[in-house]
Amino acid sequence: MKILFVSLGCDKNLVDSEVMLGLLRDRGHEITNDENQAEVIVVNTCSFIHDAREESIQTILEMAAMKTEGVCRLLIVAGCLAEKYRAEILDELPEVDGVIGTTAYDAVCDVIDRSLAGERVQAFESVDRLPLVKTKRVITTGGYSSYLKIGEGCDKHCTYCIIPKLRGNYRSVPMEYVLEDARMLAASGVTELNIVAQETTTWGKDIYGEKRLHELLRALCRIEGIRWIRLLYCYPEEITDELIEVIRTEPKICHYLDMPIQHSSDRILKRMGRRTSRKELEEVIGKLRREIPDIALRTTLISGFPGETEADQEDLKSFIQTIQFDRLGVFTYSPEEGTPAAAMENQIPEDVKAERRDELMALQQRISEEKTGNMVGKVLKVLVEGRIPEEGIYVGRTYRDAPDVDGYVFLDAEEEIISGDFVTAKITGADEYDLTGEVLYEFTE
Ligand code: F3S
Numbered sequence: 001m002k003i004l005f006v007s008l009g010c011d012k013n014l015v016d017s018e019v020m021l022g023l024l025r026d027r028g029h030e031i032t033n034d035e036n037q038a039e040v041i042v043v044n045t046c047s048f049i050h051d052a053r054e055e056s057i058q059t060i061l062e063m064a065a066m067k068t069e070g071v072c073r074l075l076i077v078a079g080c081l082a083e084k085y086r087a088e089i090l091d092e093l094p095e096v097d098g099v100i101g102t103t104a105y106d107a108v109c110d111v112i113d114r115s116l117a118g119e120r121v122q123a124f125e126s127v128d129r130l131p132l133v134k135t136k137r138v139i140t141t142g143g144y145s146s147y148l149k150i151g152e153g154c155d156k157h158c159t160y161c162i163i164p165k166l167r168g169n170y171r172s173v174p175m176e177y178v179l180e181d182a183r184m185l186a187a188s189g190v191t192e193l194n195i196v197a198q199e200t201t202t203w204g205k206d207i208y209g210e211k212r213l214h215e216l217l218r219a220l221c222r223i224e225g226i227r228w229i230r231l232l233y234c235y236p237e238e239i240t241d242e243l244i245e246v247i248r249t250e251p252k253i254c255h256y257l258d259m260p261i262q263h264s265s266d267r268i269l270k271r272m273g274r275r276t277s278r279k280e281l282e283e284v285i286g287k288l289r290r291e292i293p294d295i296a297l298r299t300t301l302i303s304g305f306p307g308e309t310e311a312d313q314e315d316l317k318s319f320i321q322t323i324q325f326d327r328l329g330v331f332t333y334s335p336e337e338g339t340p341a342a343a344m345e346n347q348i349p350e351d352v353k354a355e356r357r358d359e360l361m362a363l364q365q366r367i368s369e370e371k372t373g374n375m376v377g378k379v380l381k382v383l384v385e386g387r388i389p390e391e392g393i394y395v396g397r398t399y400r401d402a403p404d405v406d407g408y409v410f411l412d413a414e415e416e417i418i419s420g421d422f423v424t425a426k427i428t429g430a431d432e433y434d435l436t437g438e439v440l441y442e443f444t445e
Contacts, residue, residue: 002030004038008056009046011196013079015149017044020108021138027109035066040074040112045081047166049334056081064095074115078105080166086122102167103129127168132177136184144420145403146190150178151197159273160341163198172207179219186225192383194230194402201238214242221252230402232258236284237276244291254399258298264319265312268305285323296400298327303360304353305333306344313356320363326371327406328364330357365432372430382409382425384417407433
């Protein structure tokens with residue numbers, strides 16, 4: 001069959017999509033991007049916040065319309081929206097032929113076979129199941145940079161978050177599976193691994209009795225072909241001295257840490273169910289910067305959490321000003337049905353949430369501008385990702401930039417560079433988020 005696959009939501013979901021694509025390819029199906037030729041359409045959905053749900057529903061509706069017009073015979077809905085709203089999807093969308101939950105994606109081939117035979121399939125397992133699939137997944141991120149998922153689910157139970165209901169409690173992917181996945185990626189030409197999970201820092205605790213991310217990272221560093229390893233979704237209170245040491249000493253690990261902290265006001269952190277305080281956040285960040293002076297720190301924040309006052313907003317502004325994050329994103333709070341925060345009093349009006357978000361982003365923009373300005377004159381390694389033909393320049397990322405969420409470096413180069421190559425570049429200019437530079441050929445491998 002010719003299969004069109006649409007993946008929505010986060011990078012963890014994207015890894016599930018790539019595994020499903022691998023299984024479909026192994027079964028002899030053909031993956032297509034051509035909507036007119038697709039005989040089966042699979043949509044892997046997201047249900048994190050209101051906007052993500054809207055996008056998922058809109059996509060399913062568009063695909064359903066396509067099904068009624070074209071050659072398509074099956075429409076399958078997988079992922080987080082299917083996990084939460086399977087009954088509604090089946091009741092209200094007769095075009096949908098099958099639904100697959102977040103922990104049953106390894107059944108995708110079977111679901112297609114049974115749906116083709118006329119059954120309207122519901123493939124669901126306990127949200128605490130961990131599918132362990134040994135397949136060479138289809139890399140959808142460009143061939144040289146990939147996400148490596150080391151865990152599933154979360155048991156932090158922050159009061160605003162629906163993820164534990166959609167994805168279960170935290171389960172570490174055992175070391176041998178992570179390493180095999182990484183080796184397969186390296187053998188396919190991947191040079192950058194971006195380590196993901198709902199949270200990466202407690203990896204190992206559930207299966208080995210203690211946190212062992214540092215050991216996993218050391219083993220990943222030994223894989224030939226891997227040049228950069230980047231850590232995303234680290235919980236501040238779970239960062240250990242061993243982890244800091246491995247980032248500091250292993251040359252393949254980028255001096256970069258994504259650490260979503262959500263807020264700084266102790267009152268709001270408590271209401272959010274976070275297990276840290278402003279003082280502890282300042283301490284861990286201080287330690288990271290002392291031990292690894294060139295570390296780039298990224299965080300995400302939530303604006304307008306229920307009960308947030310002007311004083312809390314001022315706290316957050318002073319925190320941002322003090323810490324000077326290298327990268328920072330802000331989301332407005334979205335009440336999610338079934339979470340404790342959605343039932344809290346003092347919900348904040350949308351316009352106030354947006355105003356507070358904009359205020360934080362404007363503050364960060366000034367910090368970011370200063371930070372990128374400080375990079376001018378520096379010599380950095382750049383992973384080249386492509387070329388803008390009209391302008392004749394190349395686009396890449398430094399160790400300070402994670403794919404999709406951070407900035408870029410725009411490079412002048414006299415000789416052709418192949419996407420995926422690492423070059424050494426001198427930074428010659430900067431704006432708020434991005435850099436410009438020129439390739440230094442004498443240092444380029
Ligand atoms: Fe969305 Fe599910 Fe990821 S809700 S953000 S796709 S874990």
